[in-house]
Amino acid sequence: MLPEISWLLEQFRQMLNDCIRIGLAENVTSLKSLSSKAYRQLSRYDVVSYYKLCAISAATGILRNYRKAKRKNPYVKEPYARRLRLTTCYGFKVRDGELSLPIHAREHVRISLNQHVLATINGFTLRSVTLTEDRLSLAYADEVQQLQPRGFIGIDRNLDNVTVAATDGTVQQHTLSEATRAKATYRDVRSHFKRNDIRIRRDINGKYGQKQQDKVKHILHHASKLIVEEAKAKHYGIAMEKLTGIRRLYRRGNWQGRWYRGRMNSWSYAELQRQIEYKARWEGLPVIYVPPHGTSSRCSICGERMKPEENRMLRCPSCGYVVDPDELAARNILAAGTLRFGVVGLAHEAMVAEPAPLQQSAKSMRGS
Numbered sequence: 001m002l003p004e005i006s007w008l009l010e011q012f013r014q015m016l017n018d019c020i021r022i023g024l025a026e027n028v029t030s031l032k033s034l035s036s037k038a039y040r041q042l043s044r045y046d047v048v049s050y051y052k053l054c055a056i057s058a059a060t061g062i063l064r065n066y067r068k069a070k071r072k073n074p075y076v077k078e079p080y081a082r083r084l085r086l087t088t089c090y091g092f093k094v095r096d097g098e099l100s101l102p103i104h105a106r107e108h109v110r111i112s113l114n115q116h117v118l119a120t121i122n123g124f125t126l127r128s129v130t131l132t133e134d135r136l137s138l139a140y141a142d143e144v145q146q147l148q149p150r151g152f153i154g155i156d157r158n159l160d161n162v163t164v165a166a167t168d169g170t171v172q173q174h175t176l177s178e179a180t181r182a183k184a185t186y187r188d189v190r191s192h193f194k195r196n197d198i199r200i201r202r203d204i205n206g207k208y209g210q211k212q213q214d215k216v217k218h219i220l221h222h223a224s225k226l227i228v229e230e231a232k233a234k235h236y237g238i239a240m241e242k243l244t245g246i247r248r249l250y251r252r253g254n255w256q257g258r259w260y261r262g263r264m265n266s267w268s269y270a271e272l273q274r275q276i277e278y279k280a281r282w283e284g285l286p287v288i289y290v291p292p293h294g295t296s297s298r299c300s301i302c303g304e305r306m307k308p309e310e311n312r313m314l315r316c317p318s319c320g321y322v323v324d325p326d327e328l329a330a331r332n333i334l335a336a337g338t339l340r341f342g343v344v345g346l347a348h349e350a351m352v353a354e355p356a357p358l359q360q361s362a363k364s365m366r367g368s
Ligand SMILES: [Zn+2]
Pocket: 299, 300, 301, 302, 303, 304, 316, 317, 318, 319, 320, 321
């Protein structure tokens, strides 16, 4: 623990005990009367006034509990704070991945936050910070300030690419073959070790597993960044498939062997969604998850079951739409997301904003 933090915790504990002593002596428990009795006595502490207010507030809670307990049991012990624990609702800030806490006037202590914490609090308003000797807890308000989207992008993840279909009719693919290759390489390395020594195998798996994950993460970060940048520029929300226990990727035909499936485990799919979601939340873009049923088999125009065509294309027997399976899935996810968001005016608004691509996509449906 940082020395400034332990110093602050100890100062806080002493202030709290001062307030408790004053409250007991003056027989007050309300915040207002305790403030007027105790605040001046706290002037000997060289900390920012935020913490004095917090100490007074914490003391009123303790004094009230004590008063209640004393009514039931007149021999109850007088309260005294021994633990180092500080909760503050004022003065702190999260900036550049760090929590900054004021100590003295114009003097702050910085605590770096890990990626998981940053992703969790991303887009929320922080309410309070609690510090103990070995723990930092952040309380956040459950409200996200979201943009009203002008449309959506539907994201479909495949073995070697991410396909993105947008309300304006554009379809883009981001290649991920590097990610698949990274996984394959490390898998080969692993399989050379003896299987029966669990202890060694676990260590090796840990080491290579981490390397592999880092490499794949890096590639996924590139793709997720581009995708969220596009959504942000167009003021679009993001729709993705809800992950279920069984990986949907295998369903796309029998040509994927067992080894192929193993290569593409659920981890990297979930990781891509996680990255997109937190980057999107950071920008205030809504993220919707749609059920995966039928996204790769139903016509995105009329809903009919698609039939396979030459060159891995799919054809709708009812309306004649011919489409690449990855694009079809992205379009269906986009449609489901837009529908789920329940914005009837959305399509109209998008049409007003970007008429040309929409007409283009309408033409391609009729033409086929
Ligand atoms: Zn159709």
